[in-house]
Amino acid sequence: MSYLELLRCVVPELILVAAALAALLADSTMRGLEARIRFAIGGMIAGAGCVAAAVWLLLAPAHALAPGGMLVADPLVRFMQIAVLALTLLTVLISIESDFTAHVGEYVALILVGAVGMMLLVASEDILMMFISLELTSLSLYILTAFHKRSRRSAEAALKYFLFGGMSAAFTLFGLSLVYGLTGATHLQEIAAAIYRQSLSPLLAVAMVMVVIGFGFKVAAVPFHLWAPDAYQGAPAPSAAFIASGSKVASFFIFAKFMMIAFAGAEGSGSWHNYDPGWAPVIAVVAALSMLWGNLAAIVQSSVRRLLAYSAIAHAGYMLLAVMTHNATSLAALIYYALTYGLTILGAFAVVAVVERGTGDEKLSCFAGLSRQAPLVSFCMLIFLLSLAGVPPLAGFFGKFYVFAAALKEGVPDLGLLWLVILALGMSAVSLYYYLQVLKQIYVAEAPADAAALKVSPFSQLVLCLLGMLVVLFGCAPQLLLSALSTALKTAGL
């Protein structure tokens, strides 16, 4: 295989890298200009890159190109790559009005490089490639977290994120090396073939647990979640949004894919009646803990960002439910959930960013009386938070319904996963409480008398409206995503 062929496999990624370099270059030629204008130009370049890459993905002939099986390009992977690109584009859009940094070019470039990592991550079917792209994503995200250089919190958050991330990378690598040792293969299908012949040995169990721990850090599941609240609180809002949306979508997809393909046959069962050792029960425990702790800890938060962080942990719990169900329907449910969750949390962080620019902080009390100052922004926040709580007709409701239906369908007729579904729905009732706390500030509480009028630029309003409409649209017409997903899943052979 020549290098030219290799490059042809990764054209969309190359487009993004080119866009990142162009943004860096363009920014370096106009240091004198205002940050606002530079952000606009950098954003345009990044947007053009994302759109071009997405167009390429849509138009290029679907050829299963696999240099030694490193990367795949089936319709499912394409779908995920387009999703990552869309989330990246939206992240860039919500960061355009930021004022936390003068290093605009670097910021935009890092977002794009992170996106390249995520695109490679979802395409990889080889544990080496997987690990490298995981690291590429993570390293970009660490720097993005630290990007607010004048803020101590941002630095603290980045350091915590980095240390935890490094640990988790070590766990992942340890687990993967055990897998390699057990099977002598690095490709997922070959690993699966080798593992299928073995019984559940202690070594395999350790390998599986290590992999779960590694990915558990990545998706912020309890008890590997400790970095999340600090990172969400300290990072610049668009960075936090990117961690919660794009990175989460890609990580969850590869997590599910890895477990489903590589460890097929070693699932075990997390059913209440017939527990069976394997990786599914491990994830069941992690999911249950995430739902419990995420929702309960969110209740007492006074910072909206921390509240969103704990709610993200809880949502990771719901999504893990889909991972452990491990069939085609649950994978579709997982992708739908992760994607709509990404859109929603992007919107929520965009609103947080708007409020922060206006009031200088993101405490609950800073949101008081927002609905009188900025009705449109408040209405968008209403949509995002209610979607997170799972109120119909918003995307979050159908996502939950789909995930739970898939989970229960797996256990018919004895409904073995009912205990997890009941826990999840009970906890989602708890979650309504804290989302309503935020909405209460926005709609019920009066703004403090000395509050300065909040100015929201038309551009921010436009982006928020777009996100809000997407959340409503995917909630009212989930078929839009589902039909694309189901064809992709069928051709991918799942």
Added chain:
Amino acid sequence: MLAWTIYISFLGALVLMLLPHANARASRAAAMLTALAGLAVVLAGFVQFKAGRMVTISRVPWIPSLGIEYHLAADGISLTLVLLTGLAAVAGVLFSWNVEHRTKEFFAFYLVLIGGVYGVFLSFDLFLLLVFYEIAIIPKYFLIAIWGSTRREYGAMKLALYSFVGGAMVLVGLICAYVVAGATTLDVAELAKYPFPLSFQMWAFPLVFIGFAILAGLWPLHTWAPTGHVAAPTAASMLLAGVVMKLGAYGCLRVAMTLFPRGLEPWGFHVLGLGSWRDLFAVLAVIGILYGAMVALVQADFKFVIGYSSVSHMGFVLLGLMTLNRIGLSGGVLQMFSHGIIAGLLFAVVGRMVYDRTHTRDLAALETMELNRAIPFAAVTFVVASAAAIGLPGFSGFIAELQVLIGAWQAFPTLAVVAGIGILVGVAYTWRAMQKAFFGDAAGDASPRQTHSPPRSATKPDSPSQRHGFDAVSLPERVGAAILILASLAIGLYPQLLLKVIVPSFDSPLFEWLKTGGTR
């Protein structure tokens, strides 16, 4: 065509959101027009309806890969409740004519709530039903938390969480039913045909039933109701007691009892003399009747009296459902309608006519105000409403509770007697509240209670109304009260008007269980 009730309400809410902030009159007019248009559609649908039929309004695939349809339909039961919603919506707007604080948002939330309620009553796909059911939760929260009074944030949050927990229980039951039946449909009629295993129905039935019954005020899960009703602004408490509690009862009948009829069969053993879920819920309903009435008897707050009376009257609905015979069931449905109208009227008197003028709901304080002379219209309305509430013949409450009692007499003779005692206590608390609020002793003027009288007291009184400086009863209030009283009288004098629509509905295949296992 009935589907337009839903669309009109949501469109009205959308229009309201786009209106300019300052213009309260435009908001009122828009809300009124929307409510009237909804009522007009309902009446047209009611006239065209042929008893015993089930009208499919719209049925298109919605999420085909999961077998979920956008299926709106109406049988006599839904039609009755849709009619109630239309009436309550119009009356509610009339009684909130004086909302000046954030008027636009008030009516926008109000109309979203109305639209959700219409949607629940017309949905015959369970997913759709649940969507509308939960759409209705959020506006309730804001209506109470923003425009409410006593402990509004507490009451609003309690109501929202109770409803949401109920919704979650229903969701668990429905998803289970969905996957057990093969995950191909969520249509009510299709799932009702599916023979769920007995063991499954035995736990799914109480789960879904209780999930809905929380909203219907089933004792001991009723505690959201009094606090929510009291905290809510007038229009919201009218809707809450008038319509939203019916959502719960309707869900019990339409979903829990239709899908899992065998959950009503005997357990095969007895605990404390109760041999089935049916016995248990019937007993809880009767406890609710008695408990609500007794607690209403000792309340010091006028609105709490009405709040607890709602729990008591909703007990009759649930008891009617548990009789599992035709007369009891149709009585239960009629009671939903009747209580919706009467509770709306009572809350309108207490919240709008009395509280907005006197700024107190303390019965002891009201006693000193001679309200029968100060606001004679309110006094007359309350007397009429009380007569309807205690089941005086000629009003809708009489025929509805009578039917429930006859049905209960056939199914649970002992409980029927106890429920009858509940009616007597009902007379007592209504009488007491009426006496204290409107026909208090004016001689009390000299007593220390004087301190409770409102600050707006004029100096030189020549009539009680002017002495207290109360505004005259406005035209919207008069019209609203007239609509509700006429509705109750119409049904009371000619119950066939609704019964001929309700009763044949029980012949539909949805209620097959009535013939087979239901009646003993």
